[in-house]
Amino acid sequence: xxxxxxxxxxxxxxxxxxxxxxxxxxxxxxxxxxxxxxxxxxxxxxxxxxxxxxxxxxxxxxxxxxxxxxxxxxxxxxxxxxxxxxxxxxxxxxxxxxxxxxxxxxxxxxxxxxxx
Amino acid sequence: xxxxxxxxxxxxxxxxxxxxxxxxxxxxxxxxxxxxxxxxxxxxxxxxxxxxxxxxxxxxxxxxxxxxxxxxxxxxxxxxxxxxxxxxxxxxxxxxxxxxxxxxxxxxxxxxxxxxxx
Numbered sequence: 001x002x003x004x005x006x007x008x009x010x011x012x013x014x015x016x017x018x019x020x021x022x023x024x025x026x027x028x029x030x031x032x033x034x035x036x037x038x039x040x041x042x043x044x045x046x047x048x049x050x051x052x053x054x055x056x057x058x059x060x061x062x063x064x065x066x067x068x069x070x071x072x073x074x075x076x077x078x079x080x081x082x083x084x085x086x087x088x089x090x091x092x093x094x095x096x097x098x099x100x101x102x103x104x105x106x107x108x109x110x111x112x113x114x115x116x
Numbered sequence: 117x118x119x120x121x122x123x124x125x126x127x128x129x130x131x132x133x134x135x136x137x138x139x140x141x142x143x144x145x146x147x148x149x150x151x152x153x154x155x156x157x158x159x160x161x162x163x164x165x166x167x168x169x170x171x172x173x174x175x176x177x178x179x180x181x182x183x184x185x186x187x188x189x190x191x192x193x194x195x196x197x198x199x200x201x202x203x204x205x206x207x208x209x210x211x212x213x214x215x216x217x218x219x220x221x222x223x224x225x226x227x228x229x230x231x232x233x234x
Contacts, residue, residue, distance in 0.1 A: 031219050031220070033219065033221055033222075035222075040226070040227075041226055041227070042120075042122075042207050042209075042224030042225050042226050042227050043161075043207075043222070043224050044224070045218060045221045045222070045223075048217070048218045048219040048221055050219065055217045055218070055219065056216075056217040056218040056219070056221075058217075058218070059218075089159055091159075091161065093161070095219075095220070103220065104163065104166075105220070105222065107160055107161035107162075108160065109158055109159050109160045110159040110160070112159070
């Protein structure tokens, strides 16, 4: 596709429900990032993939959060047993290079998750 | 860890006027990138302008320019001839030039909401 695509755009989950958020990066992009953006805040780093390898998951808030990118393209962020504090916009970004420092990140439109 | 501070939660400007958004950051690195992103209600982050720390010349992109003061660790965005379409959240972001396990992840400030009045 022409840009980074995320689905669904909106998700309402009942507390305790599991959710899965999808990110389709730009074709051929090696690097993929997930960010969490709470209401009124800037995005915060969650995790980073280089191809299919998850190199950093230090930003994941708890062990209820899990991300994968099994074939080095599409990525899924899964949240188990959702809590109200998980309500946020989840942004995905991809970039062409990995160790190429002069590489721009392109963002999707995010998924707004509301836990009720 | 690098921190980015935007001290103006909200700014307002009249159409055709000029507005400056402030950003300061903290880092021990000597080489890095700084960015301004625009986030309209559609939520998609759009890159407005980028500055490499090793470049002394301030970056400009049409009506957008920056005032980069490396010693003061200040990176402000000036929007000239403001247009209604400029209304959005604006985020200042820092990125290291050193590759790490988090790749080239961005550190964002909390954002400034820009209102443009006719």
